[in-house]
Amino acid sequence: MSKIFPFSVKKHIIAIFLGVVATVQLPAFADENYIGIVKTYQPLATVLHSGTESTVDVGVKLYPGDTLVTQSDAAVGIIFMDGSVLSLGSETRFEIVDFLFKPAERNVSFISKVSKGTVAFTSGAIGRISPESVKFITPTSTLGLHGTKVLIEVK
Template sequence: MYRNNLAALAALLMLAGGTAVANEAHVALFKNVTGEVTVLRPAGNVAATPGMTLQVADRLVSGPGASAGIMFKDGTAVTLGPASELELRDYAFEPKDARYDFDVYLARGKAIYTSGKIGKLAPEAVKVGTPTATVGVRGTRFIVEAQ
């Protein structure tokens, strides 16, 4: 019986550890979603919903008339406009290790960016790319459009 309890405890600890790791992998979440917004992932496409978490390498695609508000862990806000596609290329917010990175790519459409803590603490770590340019952010708010 003692051995069974240890096995059960070990299983619970592994499960809890696995859950914690999975939760740490998210970098942002949808605050709001209007219309059809899809998250493209290697494991399959998922319809976006408020509260849904996002991970590095997620591609967000909004349909005509759709939009989504996204909040990153450091407080950076991105609003994705209609008929847009945004890829989350890299993200790191680890103040204890002074490790910061924010790299998104707007393949098409429009987005509004508002700086969070990364833009204030390490503005050189923020990159917003488009097919024709890469914007270096120095703590600001702007609208970007990609054709």
């Protein structure tokens, strides 16, 4: 079951989210293929990239197709190259289905899949340029962005 919770979210996801927002500085993405970077985390989180699983750490680069998984009492804070900020709560499975950011061409897309867990998201340039290009797919629905912030819980 998917729900959007405007105010009721677990304390640790709020703490991670606020920590990421407070330290937001766009990372240097110069001519790299990666699309985001882990800015904060609480242990027991992994990223699946091209079939290889590795432990999440500050500075880990993310790519389209990556899946992040948090265990109990874990959380991850991410900033994407368009300035979007994403926080994952404990026991969350989040996949970056598609991320394209070529603003000069107005060619942008942020599509993700939330299989379970809690996600807090504040949109960046993609949400401002083309709100309809930001989508969160859950087991029971697809959520589109019609503002700047969204909270999602999938059980």
